[in-house]
Amino acid sequence: MPSNAASHSSGNKKLHFAVIGGGVIGGGWVARFLLMGYDVSVFDTAPDARRKINEVLENARRSMPGLYEHVLPKEGRLVFCPSIAEAVRGADWISESIPERLDIKQLAYAEIQAHCPENAIIASSTSGFKPSELQKNASTPKQIIVAHPFNPVYLLPLVELVGDAQKTEHAANILSDLGMYPLIVRKEIDAHIADRLLEAVWREGLWLINDGVATTREIDDAIRYGFGLRWAQMGMFETYRIAGGEAGMAHFIQQFGPALEWPWTKLMDVPALTDELVDKIASQSDQQSGQYSIRALERIRDDNLVGMMRALKVKDWGAGNLLNQVDQTLSAETDPEYPINMGVPCCTTRRVVPSSWVDYNGHMNDSHYGEVFSKASDVLLAGMGADQDYVSQGYSYFTVDLHISYLAECLAGDELAVFTAITLAEGKKLKLAHEMKNAEGEICATCSQFLLHVDLNTRKSCPPRPPIAAALARLQ
Amino acid sequence: MPSNAASHSSGNKKLHFAVIGGGVIGGGWVARFLLMGYDVSVFDTAPDARRKINEVLENARRSMPGLYEHVLPKEGRLVFCPSIAEAVRGADWISESIPERLDIKQLAYAEIQAHCPENAIIASSTSGFKPSELQKNASTPKQIIVAHPFNPVYLLPLVELVGDAQKTEHAANILSDLGMYPLIVRKEIDAHIADRLLEAVWREGLWLINDGVATTREIDDAIRYGFGLRWAQMGMFETYRIAGGEAGMAHFIQQFGPALEWPWTKLMDVPALTDELVDKIASQSDQQSGQYSIRALERIRDDNLVGMMRALKVKDWGAGNLLNQVDQTLSAETDPEYPINMGVPCCTTRRVVPSSWVDYNGHMNDSHYGEVFSKASDVLLAGMGADQDYVSQGYSYFTVDLHISYLAECLAGDELAVFTAITLAEGKKLKLAHEMKNAEGEICATCSQFLLHVDLNTRKSCPPRPPIAAALARLQ
Numbered sequence: 001m002p003s004n005a006a007s008h009s010s011g012n013k014k015l016h017f018a019v020i021g022g023g024v025i026g027g028g029w030v031a032r033f034l035l036m037g038y039d040v041s042v043f044d045t046a047p048d049a050r051r052k053i054n055e056v057l058e059n060a061r062r063s064m065p066g067l068y069e070h071v072l073p074k075e076g077r078l079v080f081c082p083s084i085a086e087a088v089r090g091a092d093w094i095s096e097s098i099p100e101r102l103d104i105k106q107l108a109y110a111e112i113q114a115h116c117p118e119n120a121i122i123a124s125s126t127s128g129f130k131p132s133e134l135q136k137n138a139s140t141p142k143q144i145i146v147a148h149p150f151n152p153v154y155l156l157p158l159v160e161l162v163g164d165a166q167k168t169e170h171a172a173n174i175l176s177d178l179g180m181y182p183l184i185v186r187k188e189i190d191a192h193i194a195d196r197l198l199e200a201v202w203r204e205g206l207w208l209i210n211d212g213v214a215t216t217r218e219i220d221d222a223i224r225y226g227f228g229l230r231w232a233q234m235g236m237f238e239t240y241r242i243a244g245g246e247a248g249m250a251h252f253i254q255q256f257g258p259a260l261e262w263p264w265t266k267l268m269d270v271p272a273l274t275d276e277l278v279d280k281i282a283s284q285s286d287q288q289s290g291q292y293s294i295r296a297l298e299r300i301r302d303d304n305l306v307g308m309m310r311a312l313k314v315k316d317w318g319a320g321n322l323l324n325q326v327d328q329t330l331s332a333e334t335d336p337e338y339p340i341n342m343g344v345p346c347c348t349t350r351r352v353v354p355s356s357w358v359d360y361n362g363h364m365n366d367s368h369y370g371e372v373f374s375k376a377s378d379v380l381l382a383g384m385g386a387d388q389d390y391v392s393q394g395y396s397y398f399t400v401d402l403h404i405s406y407l408a409e410c411l412a413g414d415e416l417a418v419f420t421a422i423t424l425a426e427g428k429k430l431k432l433a434h435e436m437k438n439a440e441g442e443i444c445a446t447c448s449q450f451l452l453h454v455d456l457n458t459r460k461s462c463p464p465r466p467p468i469a470a471a472l473a474r475l476q
Numbered sequence: 477m478p479s480n481a482a483s484h485s486s487g488n489k490k491l492h493f494a495v496i497g498g499g500v501i502g503g504g505w506v507a508r509f510l511l512m513g514y515d516v517s518v519f520d521t522a523p524d525a526r527r528k529i530n531e532v533l534e535n536a537r538r539s540m541p542g543l544y545e546h547v548l549p550k551e552g553r554l555v556f557c558p559s560i561a562e563a564v565r566g567a568d569w570i571s572e573s574i575p576e577r578l579d580i581k582q583l584a585y586a587e588i589q590a591h592c593p594e595n596a597i598i599a600s601s602t603s604g605f606k607p608s609e610l611q612k613n614a615s616t617p618k619q620i621i622v623a624h625p626f627n628p629v630y631l632l633p634l635v636e637l638v639g640d641a642q643k644t645e646h647a648a649n650i651l652s653d654l655g656m657y658p659l660i661v662r663k664e665i666d667a668h669i670a671d672r673l674l675e676a677v678w679r680e681g682l683w684l685i686n687d688g689v690a691t692t693r694e695i696d697d698a699i700r701y702g703f704g705l706r707w708a709q710m711g712m713f714e715t716y717r718i719a720g721g722e723a724g725m726a727h728f729i730q731q732f733g734p735a736l737e738w739p740w741t742k743l744m745d746v747p748a749l750t751d752e753l754v755d756k757i758a759s760q761s762d763q764q765s766g767q768y769s770i771r772a773l774e775r776i777r778d779d780n781l782v783g784m785m786r787a788l789k790v791k792d793w794g795a796g797n798l799l800n801q802v803d804q805t806l807s808a809e810t811d812p813e814y815p816i817n818m819g820v821p822c823c824t825t826r827r828v829v830p831s832s833w834v835d836y837n838g839h840m841n842d843s844h845y846g847e848v849f850s851k852a853s854d855v856l857l858a859g860m861g862a863d864q865d866y867v868s869q870g871y872s873y874f875t876v877d878l879h880i881s882y883l884a885e886c887l888a889g890d891e892l893a894v895f896t897a898i899t900l901a902e903g904k905k906l907k908l909a910h911e912m913k914n915a916e917g918e919i920c921a922t923c924s925q926f927l928l929h930v931d932l933n934t935r936k937s938c939p940p941r942p943p944i945a946a947a948l949a950r951l952q
Contacts (some may be wrong), residue, residue: 004839013828024719140526151719158702181701186874187689194698196684198712200676205712208672213663220711222670222773224794225657226626226634228707233780234773235696235704236674236681236755238765242773243627250758281713289714297710297718298791307787314832315779356790360867361932366875375942398885399842404878409935456837459885467590 007066014038015174018091018116020084020108022049025125026097027056028153030078034156036178036322037073042080043087050080055295060154062413063302066354067155067309067323069375071415078382084108088116093146093174097125102133109473113139120418121171123147130188131163137308147171148192155305157181157322160192179326181319184196210277217288232308233318239323307356331379340383342475345419345435348376355412364410370402373434373447376418380432385469386464394456395465399428400451408444413437428453428461479641490514491650494592496584498525501601502573503532504629505790506554511540511630512654513549519559519563526556531771531908536630538889539778543631543785543829545851546806547891560584564592569650571623573601589615597647599623606664607639616644622661623651624668628774633657633798636668645924655802658796660796668762685760686753693764701775708784709794783832807855816859818951819912821895824859840886846878849910849923852894855906862940862949870932871941873906877926884920887918891915901948904929904937 017033019026021124022044030053033040043051057078058269066074081087094112098104105124112122122144124134135141150156159175161168162185172182185192191199208214214222230239237249244252312320317434340346349372359365381387381397390396410416417437422430434447452461453468464472493509495502498520506529509516518529518929533554541548557563564570574580581600587597600610611617621639626632635651638661648658661668667675684690690698706715713725720728726745765773786795816822825848835841857863857873866872886892893913900907910923925935928937929944939945 025603032802034759102779121642151611156702156705157697180565181697181822183694183697183701185690185694187687187690189654189687193684193690193695194702195700196680197677198703200680201673201712204672204676208669211663213665213666214661214669216711216713217660218659219621219669220672220713221659222634222636223655223673223711224709225671226632226800227674228704228711229632229781229784230626230777231699231704231794232708232784233700233704234739234777235692235699237692237696237761238773239777241761241765242777245500245770248758250754253754253757278726278729282724285713285717286599286726289717294718296723297714300719300791301706301710301715303791304788304793305705307790308705308708308784309785311787312780314783315776317776317780322701356787360864361718361872361874365850366878367843367847367849367850370878370880371841371843374843388836389583394835398837399883400882402842402846402878402882404846406874406876407879417696456904 008017008443015092015177016041016090018043018087020044020087020094020096020112021098022046022053023097024052024056024151025149025153026095027053028060028149028151029095029097029125031057031060031154031182032178033063034076034078035060035072037076039076040078041087041091042078043082043084044080052170053078056152056154058254058421059152059298059302060232063152063300063306063355064154064254064353065413065415066306066356067326068330069327069349069351071350071352072330075244082113085115085351088112091116091120094120094122095125096122100126100128102129103375105129105134109134109144118143120424121145121147121167121174123171125149128191130190139282142167143158145171145189146192147175148187150194150304155302155309157319158183158194160185162188162192168249173281178287179322206281209281213291215288216281216284220288247363254332284350303355306354310356324390340422340426340471340475343421343423345421345433347417348379348420348434349416349418351375351416353410353412353414353416358412362411364412364414366404366406367444369404369406369436369447370412372416372418372436373404373445373449374399376420376434377432377449377451380420380422385467390465390468391456393465395453395462395468396455396456397451398461400452402447403449404445404447406445408438409440410438416444423448425475428463430472490565491653492517494519494563494570494838496563496570496572497601498522498529499573500528500532500627500908501625501629502571504536504625504627505535505537505573505601506542506573507533507630508656510552510554511536511548513552515552516554516627517565517567518554519558519560519561519856519925520556521781522889523821523851526768529554532628532630535774535778539628539782539831540630540688541889541891542782542826543802543831544806545803545825545827547826547828548806550851558875560587561591562595564588565780567592567596570596570598570753571601572598576602578605581605581610584614584727585610589619594619597621597623597643597650601646604667606666606884608664609656618793621647621666622668623647624671628744628781631778633783633795634659634670635746635866636661637670638668639644640663642678655798657758664667678755682753682757683930684755691764692757692760705729709788712811718825752862753942760813777832782830786830786832816898816947816951817903819897819899821897821909823893824855824910825892827851827892828888829888829890829892834888840890842882845880845882845886845912845921846890847924848912849880849921850875852896852910853927854897856898861943866941866944869937871944872930872932873927874930875925877929878923879925880921880923884914884918886914886920899924901951904939906948945947 018041019030020043032400063305135144142164145167148160150158159180175182205219222328241249273368309319313323353364357364357368419435421433430451432449453464455462494517495506496519515733521890611620618640621643624636626634633656635656636659644660650657681695713746717725789799829840833840833844895911897909899909906927908925912921
């Protein structure tokens with residue numbers, strides 16, 4: 001999990017990242033590293049590399065902070081280097097994201113290994129090649145592994161790791177620190193795991209278009225209104241496990257088994273990529289999505305991903321569970337380890353406004369001010385000892401009265417801080433005063449909140465239990 | 477789109493549905509029909525059919541209403557029939573969801589056609605058979621079409637329609653009324669569209685397991701932490717269009733083309749479903765998901781789907797756009813066509829609490845009371861003429877002060893109604909008083925809200941434009 005400052009699972013030294021090749025994937029890596037607080041050195045020969053990377057970064061800055069309930073660490077420093085030698089000097093992790101040509105990659109590794117630290121990880125973003133292919137002729141073969149991410153790298157958690165066991169284990173720790181989901185692949189195989197599945201669908205899709213059975217839009221709709229929604233939270237096997245019901249997975253397979261023998265696929269064969277087929281697909285795609293620029297589509301995609309991943313946080317499931325884990329580490333800065341004193345505000349929340357919170361007026365909807373204050377109260381309560389453990393013992397606080405004054409608009413991407421003071425603590429009564437400020441220190445809203453301590457079994461108010469009562473008494 | 481009462485796109489007669497076969501899919505159809513307000517007759521020979529259908533219904537009742545910002549129509553009436561003849565009598569739509577055996581299906585159609593109205597639609601849920609196969613020997617072949625839904629039918633919108641052009645067109649209208657997404661397939665083909673794609677992934681997945689490259693969990697993780705999230709909102713082609721960037725789709729295909737020639741797949745061949753492979757998959761699945769019962773998994777899945785689809789509503793995209801369309805029709809009951817009078821409350825919201833709104837205290841989080849009131853204000857403002865058109869002219873209302881008193885807990889699935897009165901309307905000032913009641917008529921919360929009319933260009937308060945000013949003047 002990411003840390004707010006220099007401390008790190010790999011020791012106290014703050015890691016330094018290098019990225020060789022700054023296309024969509026390389027730029028995505030740059031964004032992920034920088035926004036998680038690390039410095040990045042980039043080498044790319046393309047004349048417009050800087051522009052392209054900045055475009056990816058801009059997308060990342062507007063979407064990625066919205067995944068979390070706390071602010072990300074201070075953005076790292078981005079340096080463009082004139083040579084591979086300079087970019088990889090002193091790097092702990094070198095991300096190779098150059099075109100998918102084995103000979104070019106091998107040349108790059110020779111140059112990288114001539115200048116990088118010997119214990120650095122050289123991680124290729126290749127979607128197809130096996131480590132053994134990448135490592136051929138390398139001076140230190142084991143140093144080169146596959147770390148295959150998914151676009152957009154700054155939002156999607158998955159990274160497939162293939163290569164030396166010790167190196168991939170180490171790489172997995174670093175990726176977890178970046179909020180990603182490392183999946184160590186047991187055996188090296190062309191295209192790893194995910195791209196084999198994708199390739200299968202891609203081939204079938206090409207046949208459907210080639211044969212005039214469906215257009216690109218129809219295939220996309222068949223995915224996103226149906227199984228795509230299922231697969232965003234459970235994969236194929238867990239989904240089928242449910243379909244199998246009480247009878248179990250073995251029963252399901254045996255039932256579904258005969259279909260394997262049916263002629264349901266043309267996958268034994270590959271359609272020829274004639275100019276005609278390419279034109280057909282391209283023009284269908286124009287018809288489907290041509291009303292949006294690529295930039296607009298990227299933003300729609302990113303907003304949707306953030307919204308859906310945030311939805312998974314509520315149930316602490318899959319990608320949402322991962323985000324919650326990151327949140328726990330990010331909250332270190334605002335976790336109330338401070339002494340809480342009556343009437344003295346302390347910082348209970350630092351967060352960024354996700355784009356999904358913006359309404360038709362173009363600003364954070366009034367109801368989300370309440371959401372921010374509600375989370376701030378949770379932090380303060382937890383700091384007093386009324387945390388999840390206390391709740392599981394059957395006690396909690398319920399809000400009975402809330403008064404919000406709205407003083408300034410908040411926009412998507414704005415950083416907000418909430419300062420909370422206890423203004424009354426008498427028996428079961430607790431009053432909080434919140435102040436929400438933006439990054440300029442302007443007060444956006446104030447809130448006074450009246451809570452009652454309750455017994456969760458009777459759902460009625462009651463005096464707090466001794467540890468909380470004692471904590472409250474100390475406030476006076 | 478669904479209507480609240482008997483009126484309907486297919487005329488004023490309220491449609492009657494029959495379901496033959498009440499398994500997971502048949503039960504899902506039953507739930508979708510009933511919860512959208514239609515009566516359903518069911519025939520199933522299984523002794524535990526009633527229990528199974530009720531289990532699906534229970535799942536649907538706890539999740540489906542949470543998709544919408546308005547209550548669904550009054551639930552239809554469910555009747556279990558002792559024969560096909562009785563079930564299909566007078567039915568407008570007969571959903572056939574019996575096992576995937578062509579001979580049994582053909583027998584069922586003979587019995588259905590002997591007793592159903594001649595203009596009824598007989599819609600098979602088959603995932604594999606073509607209409608021409610189903611229709612063989614039928615007395616009225618065209619009457620039989622494919623309407624292939626996706627599990628859970630009460631949440632996922634996609635239905636693939638295959639068959640006679642006129643019949644599928646008519647069926648598409650009915651499915652749209654049910655809040656579903658009809659996809660008319662241009663050519664009949666084994667397994668239609670989606671299941672061809674699924675079958676391709678399934679085969680590749682079996683190989684990966686068979687060869688010990690990945691476990692069921694690893695394959696699922698490769699899906700749900702990566703491309704599964706992408707596919708829940710854009711499909712494959714729109715996603716790749718973005719990956720292709722400014723260079724366009726044709727460029728992307730040509731770039732990706734060579735991969736088609738690579739040995740990235742074993743799909744030319746099908747792994748033998750030996751007992752050993754079946755056991756391997758089943759035990760991996762147990763290890764992955766065995767800590768949850770099937771029922772628990774169903775609920776997790778449903779909550780996740782509702783949460784993610786609700787997230788897509790915010791951006792009005794894909795499945796979220798579909799939900800918003802349904803909401804527009806459902807809102808008919810609360811749309812303020814009533815005369816608005818000063819101080820006289822009118823109903824501005826009727827909705828159900830989605831499970832994603834429940835917090836660690838087991839009840840609707842305090843911030844969502846604010847969300848309900850915020851939406852209620854939008855309805856009242858739109859009723860006064862301050863609607864989306866008015867906003868696009870550059871004028872709106874901003875909340876400046878909000879006071880909520882919490883009087884009762886609300887639980888997931890609770891139906892809530894909000895009654896809103898204008899208590900002050902003076903120039904740019906507007907005050908609203910909201911009352912939130914549950915289905916028992918108990919007041920759950922009250923809210924007083926102070927709004928100011930603003931110019932969206934200057935972001936400063938200003939007097940309302942003539943139509944709104946006139947509407948407010950009439951209130952006095």
